[in-house]
Amino acid sequence: MTIDELVLLLKASQATGLTTLQELILRSSWEGKTYINIACEAHYAEERVKKIAAHLWQVLSNFCKEPINKSNFRQTLENHRLSKADQELVKEFNRAAIAISLEFPSGPVSLNSRFYIPRPPIEELAYAEMVEPGSVICIKAPKKMGKSSLVLRLLARANKQGFHIVSLDFQQADKAVFASLDKFLRWFCANVSRELQLEPKLNDYWDEDMGSKVSCSIYFQQYLLSALSSPLVLVLNEVDWVFEYQEIAGELLPLVRSWHEQAKRVEIWQKLRLFLVYSTEIIVPIKLTQSPFNIGLTINLPPFTKEQVQDLAQRHGLDWTDGKDADSLMVMVGGNPFLVRLALYHLVGKGGLKQDLGQLLPQAPTEAGIYNEYLRQYVLALRDQPKLGDAFYEVINTTSYVKLEPVLAYKLQSMGLINLEGDRSTPACELYRLYFRQYLKKSEDFNNTRVERLKQENQHLLVLSSLDQLTQLVNRRYFQTYLQIEWQRAARQRIPISLILCDIDYFKIYNKTYGNSAGDECLQKIANTICNCVKQSLSNSSFSYSKRMNYSQGGAFVTSQRGDFRDECSRVLVARYGGEEFAILAQVEVTAAMDIAEYIREQVKALEIKCEYPSIGGLPAAVLTVSLGVASVIPAIEIEPATLVNAAEEALYQAKRKGRDRVVV
Known part of the structure; x- marks a missing residue:
């Protein structure tokens, strides 16, 4: 004994x-x-x-x-x-x-629960990293895989060590918070102040001339961190929620990376310990040297092993030492911690030990099964996002694997519905295959007219959300998504793709001198000019690429959105890329792209928008001009689209450096 x-x-x-x-x-x-x-x-x-x-x-x-x-x-x-x-x-x-x-498996597993299953060496590695000055811990896993339970234990350890703790969930932020980077960072700083029980003093540290990111960093360094006698553990939950707002994510993520870098040379930044908790792969096009996801400790929470399932069963009072019941359950739900716990809860809590696993499993993928309420949430989500539903339907009806568009694959992975190895998508478990195959098959019988009407309404709403209201061009968010799609298409077809970035020279001075109203009118004129230049270029055979296709003057263009020009041989998108920046993405080779860029430069100058700045000398001309950077490449699947964007940005920088009012490739 x-x-x-x-x-x-x-x-x-x-x-x-x-x-x-x-x-x-x-x-x-x-x-x-x-x-x-x-x-x-x-x-x-x-x-x-x-x-x-x-x-x-x-x-x-x-x-x-x-x-x-x-x-x-x-x-x-x-x-x-x-x-x-x-x-x-x-x-x-x-x-x-x-x-x-016995506790129903909802939310993180409580600290005193007997049902938390450690996944060594993850916990000990995280504890050790957390005490390192300026450390960053990235915790990535699909939903319901145990991220919150792990964070709860990390914070309990931090609390014992006397650390200050702030946990922010980006899902709790109002949509209006994401209207601009400045508004978002002010919300961010105000909430950290509140959690630390410090009076928000944003106006004392915010400087419009220095910009939001610098102001935010100064606020942390000179106010928040200076007020603390011990390290601050800052948990950023649901970081991928910010991925939906690419302009903000593209600024926030490099900012977080810079704080980690500053800890190497500025002592006060060593007080900050960052936890980034997210569910999906990052789809924001930023440089690797600016990403916070490739520094510090990265934790990918794996599914439960068979031994861990047996351990959890034993904690529920079940004798699964022979492994047969564990194998049977894992055939249906894999090692998903939530699905395993829910099965054990019902075996012990509702039916007692008399409940037979052999009875539970056949019912599992049906409406009478224990998972029906949980799976219905996914049904609603897939119904609201038809493209996502179609992609998942393709996955569950294939015997091997499917290659999906990256954005769709990442979303399905973050929901926990698929496993993603490289670009290969497979169902996360047999339960999902059986349940959703039945549901999605039923959905095919919906009234076609009603479905088509809903699609049209959704498309209309998507168009509205993707437009820049001033210029009526598509915005940067739409451009980023379009770039991902066109990159994949061009890579498969092995055809060139070119990017032109166009910046209005000294526009901020123009805006300040002549006022916002004149500035808005100027942006509208230049946007119209760029669109006309692109359209005329595509209609002119001298701008066709490689095969020298000819484009007729009439009816060759299908305009799905303002600035989205397409014909049978070429695809071009014009977008408002930033305040005074425009982007032109075209399936043309570099010579044609250079011709288009030069044509735009000439036509904008021909508008003769006067700009007289008495206090500034050395201007390119007495009228508004533009500088343009051009980059071109034949894409490859293994290369990120950000490579093209970075090259175009560098070319634009060189155009400005060499005196503006010019095109540089």
Whole structure:
């Protein structure tokens, strides 16, 4: 008999169970500790400890039917085996204890729960990294894989070490917060201040001339971190929620990276310990040297192993040591922690141990199964996003794997619906294949007219959300998505793709000199000019690429959105890329792109928009001009589209550096 078995037996057999002090005396005596040591540890008088111990020895003597005292306690009990009746008594006690402590698997597993399954060495690695000055821990896993439970334990350890803790969930931010980078960073700083119980003093540190990112960094360095005597653990939950707002994500992520870099040379930044918690691959086009996801410790939470499923089953009072039931459950749900726990909860909590796994599993992928309420949430999500539903339908109806568009694959992976290895998508588990195949098959029978009408309404809303209201061109967010799609298409077809970035020279000075109204009118004129130049260029055979295709003057263009020009041979998108920047993405080779860029430069100059700045000399001309950077490449799947953007940005920078009013490739 072990000491654990003995403690359980006494708890089960004694009407009053065991007190904390009685259990401490038993365990300490088993280890050979003296009454004096036990009394010191328990903060009790030695005489009281001896009195309680004497009662325990009498109880054990009656149980073993031979004299038991402190000196022969362990030797005698170790040689004593539990009878079948004792084993049944302990088993029934365990069942009752589990029923009392059983918790429905919703949200993070509480700190005192018996149902948290460690995944070594993840926890210890994270604990060690957290104490490092200026550390960054990235925790990535699909939903319901245990991210929140792990973070809860990391924060408990941080709290014990006296660290300050701030946990922000980007899902809680109003949509209006994402209207601009400045508004978002002010919300961010205000919430960190509130969590630290510090008065928000944004106006004391915010400087419009320096910009939002610098102001945010100064606020952290000179106010927040300076006010703290111990390190700050800052948890950013649901970071991929920000990915939906690419302009903000493209600025926030490099900012977070810069804080980590500053910790190497500025001592106060060493107080900051960052946790980035997210569910999907980053789809924001930023340079690797600006990403916070490739520094510090990266944790990818894996599914449960068979051994961990068996461990969890044992904690629920189930004997799955032979592995057969664990194998059967994992065939259906894989190692998904939530799905495994929900099955065990129903086996023990609702049906008791009489509930048969053989009965639970056949019902699992049906509306009568235990997972129906959970899976219905995905049904609604897939119904709201038809493209996502179509992509998942393709995955579950393929016997091997499917290659999906990256954006769709990442979204399905973040939802936990698919496994993604490289570009290969497979169902996350058999449960999803069986359940959703039935649901999506039913959805094909929906009224076609109604479905088509909904698609049109969704498309109309998408167009509205993708337009820049001033110029009526598509915005940068639409451009980024379009670039991803066109990059993949060009890579498959092995055709060139070119990017032209156009910047209005000294526009901020123009805006300040002539006013916002004149500036808005100027932007509209130049946007119209760029669109006309592109359209005329595509209609002119001298601008066709490689095969020198000819484009007719009439009816060759299909305009799906303002600035989105397409014909049977070429695809061109014009977008408002930034405040005074425009982007032209075209499936043409570099010579044609250079011709288009030069034509735009000439036509903008021909508008003769006067700009007279008495205090500034050396302007390119007395009228507004533009500088253009051109980059061209034949894409490859393994190369990121950001490569093209970076090259065009560098070319634009060179155009400005060389005096503006020019095209540089």
